[in-house]
Amino acid sequence: MLVTKLELLHFRNHQKNEVEWAPHLNVITGPNGAGKTSLIDAIHYLCMSRSFVSTSDMYVIHQGESYFMLKGNFQGEIRSEFEVSCTFSRGDGKKIFVNDGPLDRLSDLIGMVPVVVLSPDDKKLTLEGPAERRSFLDSFISQISSVYLRDLLDYRKIRKQRNTLLQNYSNAPHMLEMYLEPWDNQLVETGSRIIAKRYEVLEKFKEYLAKDYAMISGMNLTTGLKYQTFCEPSINSKDIEERYRVALKENHEKELEREQTLIGPHRDEVVFYLGDFELRRFGSQGQHRLFALSLKLAQLHYYSDELDDLPIFMLDDVFGDLDFPKTEILLKALQHHEGQTFITAANPIPFENYVHFDGERNRFFKVEDSVIVESLNR
Amino acid sequence: MQITSEYLERAIEQLSKLPGTGRKSAQRIAIHLLKQNDEYALKLANAIVDLKNKVTRCSVCGNVSDSDPCKICENQKRENGQVCVVEEFNDVYIIEKTNEFRGRYHVLGGVISPMDNIGPDQLRIKDLLTRVGGDEQITEVILALNPDAEGEATSYYINKLLLPYEVKVTRIAYGIPMGTELEFIDEATLSRAFTSRSAF
Numbered sequence: 001m002l003v004t005k006l007e008l009l010h011f012r013n014h015q016k017n018e019v020e021w022a023p024h025l026n027v028i029t030g031p032n033g034a035g036k037t038s039l040i041d042a043i044h045y046l047c048m049s050r051s052f053v054s055t056s057d058m059y060v061i062h063q064g065e066s067y068f069m070l071k072g073n074f075q076g077e078i079r080s081e082f083e084v085s086c087t088f089s090r091g092d093g094k095k096i097f098v099n100d101g102p103l104d105r106l107s108d109l110i111g112m113v114p115v116v117v118l119s120p121d122d123k124k125l126t127l128e129g130p131a132e133r134r135s136f137l138d139s140f141i142s143q144i145s146s147v148y149l150r151d152l153l154d155y156r157k158i159r160k161q162r163n164t165l166l167q168n169y170s171n172a173p174h175m176l177e178m179y180l181e182p183w184d185n186q187l188v189e190t191g192s193r194i195i196a197k198r199y200e201v202l203e204k205f206k207e208y209l210a211k212d213y214a215m216i217s218g219m220n221l222t223t224g225l226k227y228q229t230f231c232e233p234s235i236n237s238k239d240i241e242e243r244y245r246v247a248l249k250e251n252h253e254k255e256l257e258r259e260q261t262l263i264g265p266h267r268d269e270v271v272f273y274l275g276d277f278e279l280r281r282f283g284s285q286g287q288h289r290l291f292a293l294s295l296k297l298a299q300l301h302y303y304s305d306e307l308d309d310l311p312i313f314m315l316d317d318v319f320g321d322l323d324f325p326k327t328e329i330l331l332k333a334l335q336h337h338e339g340q341t342f343i344t345a346a347n348p349i350p351f352e353n354y355v356h357f358d359g360e361r362n363r364f365f366k367v368e369d370s371v372i373v374e375s376l377n378r
Numbered sequence: 379m380q381i382t383s384e385y386l387e388r389a390i391e392q393l394s395k396l397p398g399t400g401r402k403s404a405q406r407i408a409i410h411l412l413k414q415n416d417e418y419a420l421k422l423a424n425a426i427v428d429l430k431n432k433v434t435r436c437s438v439c440g441n442v443s444d445s446d447p448c449k450i451c452e453n454q455k456r457e458n459g460q461v462c463v464v465e466e467f468n469d470v471y472i473i474e475k476t477n478e479f480r481g482r483y484h485v486l487g488g489v490i491s492p493m494d495n496i497g498p499d500q501l502r503i504k505d506l507l508t509r510v511g512g513d514e515q516i517t518e519v520i521l522a523l524n525p526d527a528e529g530e531a532t533s534y535y536i537n538k539l540l541l542p543y544e545v546k547v548t549r550i551a552y553g554i555p556m557g558t559e560l561e562f563i564d565e566a567t568l569s570r571a572f573t574s575r576s577a578f
Binding site for chain 2: 108145146147150154157158160161162164165168179181182183185186
């Protein structure tokens with residue numbers, strides 16, 4: 001999948017801008033705060049309906065304006081050419097249009113243009129709590145399975161409804177039991193499907209991760225990962241349903257006490273290993289960095305094999321952190337990636353040994369004060 | 379800005395409260411109305427007054443109606459033992475348009491949603507049980523609620539309550555909309571359609 005053209009209006013530090021992108025490699029350089037990341041974040045918005053930098057749509061609007069608008073032209077294998085646009089304003093919220101037709105649900109956009117982002121924030125993936133890994137896993141699988149995404153949204157709603165019941169009827173156990181049953185049934189069915197899918201994807205993902213870590217680290221420490229949920233996982237959701245019902249029953253008293261749902265995929269964890277050691281406990285800074293990088297590379301390679309359309313790959317300011325040999329390895333890996341890639345960097349990177357910036361297949365942009373200039377002779 | 383007609387302003391203000399109508403559309407409608415003859419304006423005004431004063435709810439099925447019981451509940455030709463349970467009265471309107479269903483309805487007035495403080499007691503579920511247990515000779519209850527989490531929970535709950543009664547409980551099928559191509563159907567709907575496929 002390719003984005004051929006991007007238009008921005010009142011988006012982050014861009015008042016109004018327009019860029020035509022190269023089908024293979026796009027490098028964007030410029031000083032800090034010039035608006036490099038905003039450009040690729042705009043593309044991310046059109047793929048995922050949200051920013052990968054900012055948590056609130058509000059902060060994305062250009063200072064002093066009341067709305068932003070983005071428009072992108074895409075080209076893929078299955079859908080040949082299409083246009084995605086997105087508007088957000090304080091009053092009307094977010095709206096997404098595909099070829100001028102409004103989408104009923106924002107979630108319908110996810111998966112249309114698969115995207116993988118490498119950014120300095122990735123270090124949270126291995127260093128911070130399980131919520132980070134669940135959110136990585138959820139966004140990973142949602143892009144390849146809309147059934148999974150629908151289950152995820154349903155599950156969230158079912159859990160909220162169920163928690164409300166646990167809070168309101170904790171002192172009327174008989175009523176509670178009767179009211180809970182319809183929700184428990186859905187919780188078990190939806191939750192089991194989520195666990196089965198996570199397990200299935202992670203089992204395949206393992207191999208990609210091991211390969212990419214070995215490639216980027218140059219070492220033969222084997223990586224491992226273990227998917228942890230409340231029971232023995234299975235790729236068949238029917239197997240999990242049985243165990244789910246038993247666990248719910250066993251934890252009923254505890255749930256009454258805590259007034260919230262305690263069993264289910266919302267409490268899952270993925271544990272990473274290097275050799276025999278748990279990465280989160282024993283990994284060095286450098287190992288964490290390389291591991292996070294491998295997670296994203298593995299995501300890229302997994303998508304490339306599984307999907308009909310190659311994903312868009314974005315590397316936001318990641319080269320500053322890497323030593324020269326690692327930079328070289330990463331550049332070589334990029335050379336092999338057939339899909340479209342975006343790289344932002346504040347400092348010069350030795351691209352010329354790997355890429356020829358011809359202004360057609362590969363383009364080199366300089367951004368300063370949100371003015372974008374293409375330069376052929378860098 | 380100077381306002382030359384308080385009356386026009388008042389009309390615009392009221393019209394802009396309508397769903398999906400902003401101030402600009404309200405202005406356009408008010409000016410359109412101003413250009414119509416007196417008869418039209420009177421008819422419209424009366425229609426609104428009658429809507430509020432004369433439309434009531436059927437005490438049997440909960441549907442909106444000018445009479446109680448409503449015409450559907452009164453119609454003896456529709457005494458076929460089937461009752462179709464729907465969320466709101468507009469669902470009756472939608473199903474009626476198909477001309478397929480010849481039984482009677484039961485309007486719940488919503489679906490179970492603890493987050494919105496709607497439990498079974500806020501809905502007309504007890505009335506349904508009374509009907510099934512009464513002398514209407516109901517043989518089949520067809521659940522036609524929306525296939526979302528709340529609709530599912532409500533269907534499940536009603537089905538459970540109906541277990542002790544001698545009545546068949548069915549639900550409308552999940553599936554693929556007519557006249558569409560498989561290519562354009564979202565995967566979730568398609569996979570649901572596969573799980574609930576039926577013999578040819």
